Amino acid sequence: MMLLPTARGTYFDGNSAKAHPVILRLSDRLELSGPDVAVCWDLPDLVAGETAAPLSRLGPKSGRGQVEFLDQVFGAALAARCPDLHRRVVAERSGRLRLVLWSVAASGAAILMALYGVPALASRLAPLVPAVIEARLGEAVDRQVLSMLDSPARCDQRDGVASLDRLSARLLRDSGLPDGIQISVHAHRTPNAFTLPGGRMIVLSGLIDQTDTPDELAAVLAHEFGHMVAHDPMRGLIAATGTSLLLSMVIGDLTGSTVLIALGQAALSAGYSRDAESAADAFAVNMVRNAGGDASALAAILERIDHDEDRSSPAVLRSHPFTRERARISRSLAGPKQTTTGLLNAREWAALKDICED
Ligand SMILES: [Zn+2]
Incomplete structure (x- = not known):
């Protein structure tokens, strides 16, 4: 029997920053199902966002909502079925630069946010050393x-x-x-x-x-x-959280829990x-x-x-x-x-x- 490819991921509905855990299932469409999610997208309608491996993020170009997942095998299966998934719209230079700056800032901020929360961010920045960051981050992720x-x-x-x-x-x-x-x-x-x-x-x-x-x-x-x-x-964590935080920023709500x-x-x-x-x-x-x-x-x-x-x-x-x-x-x-x-x-x-x- 041929098994349909599946992966676990996180769905964002485009209205709030709430992260919904979902199972992705690739049939003739992409089906997302979770405790409070039941969404079905047409494959030709899907476009991928710019993310750093192993994170993938995609959604329909004609609607709201995005899903993120980390399973690269699933990502490859999906890419093979979606003609427009990685078609890039050429961004203006200034837009691209802003995206790069955002990515850099988001990577650093995501880690600090996870550790300290947004309010304490600025005051905590100065005394940080990498080993401390790693230890605290490891504890939180554990x-x-x-x-x-x-x-x-x-x-x-x-x-x-x-x-x-x-x-x-x-x-x-x-x-x-x-x-x-x-x-x-x-x-x-x-x-x-x-x-x-x-x-x-x-x-x-x-x-x-x-x-x-x-x-x-x-x-x-x-x-x-x-x-x-x-x-x-x-x-791996910096790559994954940097882009997650970017998504939160785009949606307009910053929550430590998403990160x-x-x-x-x-x-x-x-x-x-x-x-x-x-x-x-x-x-x-x-x-x-x-x-x-x-x-x-x-x-x-x-x-x-x-x-x-x-x-x-x-x-x-x-x-x-x-x-x-x-x-x-x-x-x-x-x-x-x-x-x-x-x-x-x-x-x-x-x-x-x-x-x-x-
Ligand atoms: Zn290994």
Whole structure:
């Protein structure tokens, strides 16, 4: 059976700044449905706004309303079906310059707004340093992401946490990454992990369930450390919120919550570019090898996730696309499976597997 492409997104009705969560469905039209939204747009009528990847924004040229989403696979499917989607109206130079200035200002202001709110913005500007911004932003996004996942319980079984600390310390030794990286595990069946600004990582317990060996889990952590090294989360969030804020400005209402929702969505579906994923994979293979683990473990877990992925579900949480291709490349980087003692012993690994047990 052919499945219709779907994605999760946010709908703005053009009258207020309220963000409506919706599911986008591509049939012979683009259907948006959500708790309080049921909209259908003709494909030839759709035009895309200027946004920075991975965010896409589009709406009908003959009507009101816009939808934003981050799923690049869905975006590609849509672009293939909409003849006018990326037809550009040539803007006047002054208009273009204003847009650029707006984008720059919006990117900075979005972050500051999310952290401090508009009134305190000016007075807070002076003492800010980047590390502070990152840490505070990471905290805000951490909360937002968890609330978007329906606030899954934090898994903090003592021996399991000790094993996780041991595993990450082994990977991070001599890695050059800053101290103070915080990894939290939450009970959620989706096999995934997210890196947030400020050295934070959220691991969903479904990922631990999917891994067969400590080296496989280490490989996924190492991949996330690779994103940290490259500052991918921060870059992705700035791109996403900068444009969201622009939309709020156009609509004429500035609300911090719109930006926070966008921040959370960007972190959740963080569709990093193919290059960013490849770089993080290569980093991970090396990091696991340097720690004395099985460098082919990344390929093993990627192959399993690719195989198990439920293709009927919307690609909502599949934050790391191109799984099959990535598995193939990381396997060739790693070479054959290595016989190692494993990065944790059997007792430590069992405790880590049980980190969500009380
Ligand atoms: Zn990734």
